[in-house]
Amino acid sequence: MTTELRVLDPSEWDRWYGVLELAFGGVPEAPEERQLWRDLTEFDRSLGAWDGELCVGTAGAFSFLLTVPGGASVPAAGVTMVSVAGTHRRRGILTSMMRRQLDDLRAAGECLAVLTASEPAIYGRFGYGVGSYATKATIDTNRVRLAVPEGVEGVSLRRADLRESSAACEAVYAKLVPARPGMLARRPGWERLPLLDPAGDREGASPRLCVLAERDGDVVGFAHYAVKVDWSSAGADGSVGVHQVMGLDPVAEAALWRFLCSVDLTSSVRVHSRPVDDGWQHLVSDVRRCEPTLRDVLHVRLVEVGAALEARTYQAPVDVVFEVEDAFCPWNAGRWRLTGDAKGAVCVRTGDAPDLALTVRELGAAYLGGTSLVSLAAAGRVRELREGALVEASVAFGSPVAPWLPHGF
Incomplete structure (x- = not known):
């Protein structure tokens, strides 16, 4: 057939x-x-x-x-x-x-394609590299305390209807999108995704709840969460399931975390997916009691190497020639000279001697700044052909904040 x-x-x-x-x-x-x-x-x-x-x-x-x-x-x-x-x-x-x-x-x-993989082993052969990770954790609130920054008392919290507060939450989200690589601007229709809460998916937890953080009458953050009440012989042993926490500044976000860690009748906060450099990890008194684990999230594929590398900026000056292998999209194969800095970049074909040799998969992994080229070289996936080129490129490709995908698709 x-x-x-x-x-x-x-x-x-x-x-x-x-x-x-x-x-x-x-x-x-x-x-x-x-x-x-x-x-x-x-x-x-x-x-x-x-x-x-x-x-x-x-x-x-x-x-x-x-x-x-x-x-x-x-x-x-x-x-x-x-x-x-x-x-x-x-x-x-x-x-x-x-x-x-x-x-x-x-x-x-x-010039770019991205995906989340149910089975990560599948997509490497098509040129996708893991471009961002997320942290999963369970905060033991019986043993862990939070040290919040000054100013938290100036943030007021109030419960809000999930749907009625959607516009305010989306406004907070939109302000945060440009600040972190890997985030997606929500196009019309996608504002419905955080409101999706089928009863059959709750696993005994409450309907999704919302708390808004406000300062001087303005919404400066929000938390979407659910509460699952449980009991043991010692008493209440419920949990808070965090769907989303976003604050426009560290103080607002800390106020939300303090609230989530003090919900009545609960002894843990379950965090499904947060940035690997998320601030809550430095608020807690004992991160070991939070059991953080790492998981791959966004897989990145450079469809057009030159255009993709020109579309971002670089945190340090870089002038490097890549020898790129791309068996699945052969139009990307060959030598590319990348020159750039924090103001912009140019990436063009060249006949110059290569400085680094790698496949398009490694470029995808490093593209958002969450995976270093030095780390990939340690696994034998990047070869340095000019002394010093590896560190130069790795520093330039980095990002001051870790990339993060806030929701699936």
Whole structure:
């Protein structure tokens, strides 16, 4: 049988999405969740693989604006909803969808693609590198105390309806987007994502709650969370599940963390995904009692090496020639000279001798400043060909704040 790969028609969405649900365990999503993803689907950027009338593969992309080092918002394709039916594995369907996606992105002039991976081992062969990480933690609030900065008492907190406070929370979010690489500017429709709270996904916790932080009448932060009440022989043993905490300054954010760590009838705060350099880690009296763990989040693919490297700035002057290997997108292969600093950059083809040799996957990993080229070289994934070039480039590619993806897609 031959498999046809074609752009998704809106009339095919239910069958297409059903294949995706089956690939991720077969548990149907709540109607409101399914409707949200249908509304956000960009049909002209969604692909289906068809075996006759049977859909056997799915892949899509969202049109995002991604913050890169230097604060610019760069168009990036958010690759999503990728699956292949278990009955049609090892037939090249995934490869054909990845091939078509990247060719289409190049034709459209987009230089970046990003994704979150259910199985990270899959996407390295298509040139994606892990560009950002996040911390997961469980704060033992019976044993851990918070030392908050001066000024916290000047921040007032009030409970707010999740939906009614959405505009105020989105305004806080929008102000923070340019400050951290890896964050996504929310386009119309995406403000609904933080409000999605299907009862079947709560695992015994409360509906999602909201607290606003205010100073002089202005909203300067918010927390979205849920409370799960539990009891042991010693008494109340509930937990606070943190969905999002954002403050416009350290004092506002500390006030929110203090609140979350003092909710009645709870003894722990469960943090699902926070930046690896998040300030709460320095507020707690004993970080070991918080059990922080690291997880990969955003995988980055440079679709056009020259344009992507020119789209960001560099925290130190850099003048380096990369010998790039890219078997999946051969138009990127060869030598590229990057010159740049904090004001801008130029990256062009060159015949000059190379200073560093690496694959496009390593460039993707280092692109947002969260993974150092020195670290990749320690694993044998970057080769230094000119003495001193590795440190020079690694320092330049760094970011003063760690990249972070605030929500999935």
